[in-house]
Amino acid sequence: MTLPELLIRSLTATDAPVYFAFRLAGLAESPLAFGRSAEEYRHEPLETVAAGLAEHLGERVTLGAFLSGELVGAMTAVRELTLKRRHKGNIYAVYVSPAARGQRVGETLLSALLAWAGAVPGLEQLHLAVSVTQEPARRLYLRHGFQVYGLEPKALRVNGRDIDDELMVRFLDG
Template sequence: MNTTNQLPALDIRPLNAEDAERYFLLRLSGLEESPLAFGHGADEYRRESLEAVAAGLNEVAGERVTLGAFLKGELVGAMTLTRDPALKQRHKASIYAVYVAPAARGQRVGERLLTTLMDWARAVPGLLQVQLSVSVTQTAARRLYAAQGFTVYGLERRALHVNGRDIDEEHMVCFLDGG
């Protein structure tokens, strides 16, 4: 079994406005390559301005972060966590926009990103659970989330409708306090 010492050096850090163009291209690539995995389509995303993308990347302490994974200086993966703003729901946060470029797969980039993101979440006072939705077609992602302590709490039938095909999504949660 691989250990972290045998894996290529990976730099994981919060993205910011200066990363907007690289992030835009990575996300667009993901939307094109894996249309069954995302709620937004590539054509929709192409209409986003770089200014809007940049504004959404800046970390807000305890509220929002998009982590990027860099191999040899190239952005190869990203995932975002956003805390719920509603007073009665501030104990929850959601993960979305998760993608690892095909060339970086098999190097535990997703696992290393998720571990770092969950460490960030555990450091947020009052944050008790992290939720996500994952397309049932995304077997590797579902395995990753389960291995990191996420459990399924619901199935949304026909959550996505892509090119005439209905895609179900599992809703998963990880309780940071043991739940």
């Protein structure tokens, strides 16, 4: 059996309806993985979603992974805005749909995101927080050179359950 080709591309404002549905499904399917709830996101105006996907060269990107034309994975990087912090960026909103897991979608997305970050002048490091409940994501980040530098206890509270976040960084100079 041949797997369909995986296409990775930057999402744009025109992808907002598809991305909105994808993100909402991810928030509902994996509530322990995200700092935002499906209940909150459900009310996000489509214009706000589109504005977040609008192209900002070297400042922000949301990469989408498509299998047979269907969005099955996404990952966002945002560069810090202030002069003293512009050497840093943050990774957010990482999700791969359950049907696409085990097909190297996360690996391919993260490699593409690291390539994007490496091409941004002056961007030297990427940060992220990963819920300790998300062991496959944690392993993915470690394989790609991220290092744990801290733990945020009780970073999330989901249905009365406290969830810690591991804080990770990857330096882009090596």
